[in-house]
Amino acid sequence: MSEAAIAARSSCLIKSGKGKAISGRGDLIELILSGELTLKTLDREQLTPEHRELPSEDFAALVYEYAAKRQQIEASLQASLSQRAAYIAEEMEKVSEADKEEIFELSAFQALEDQAVAAGYSF
Numbered sequence: 001m002s003e004a005a006i007a008a009r010s011s012c013l014i015k016s017g018k019g020k021a022i023s024g025r026g027d028l029i030e031l032i033l034s035g036e037l038t039l040k041t042l043d044r045e046q047l048t049p050e051h052r053e054l055p056s057e058d059f060a061a062l063v064y065e066y067a068a069k070r071q072q073i074e075a076s077l078q079a080s081l082s083q084r085a086a087y088i089a090e091e092m093e094k095v096s097e098a099d100k101e102e103i104f105e106l107s108a109f110q111a112l113e114d115q116a117v118a119a120g121y122s123f
Contacts, residue, residue, distance in 0.1 A: 007081070007084060010077055010081065011081050011084075011085075012116065012121065028042075028063070029063065029066050029067050029070055032063060032067070033067055033070075039056070039059070039060050039063065044059075
């Protein structure tokens, strides 16, 4: 996946506001932070062997450590995405209206943006 594609995907995930690192289901940290899953209701048999064998207190500490790291990374990612959006907006100002209509990616992006807004994402 190209850097631009990774940035676009990260942008969509972070704009969902759900703290996800992956799309779909299965992000343990996101499920716990959202309250959909608790450490008490978690089926530890679904974890990797090294995580399954940890005492409950150590596993809980690890989950919260991962959650704190996730929040730091998300804050950094959000700052980078804001800079990227500002750069793109600045560059788009340089493109004439006639040229914008000729650029296929802009039409595709507009369609995707409309669909994302309809699905509850914000830009």
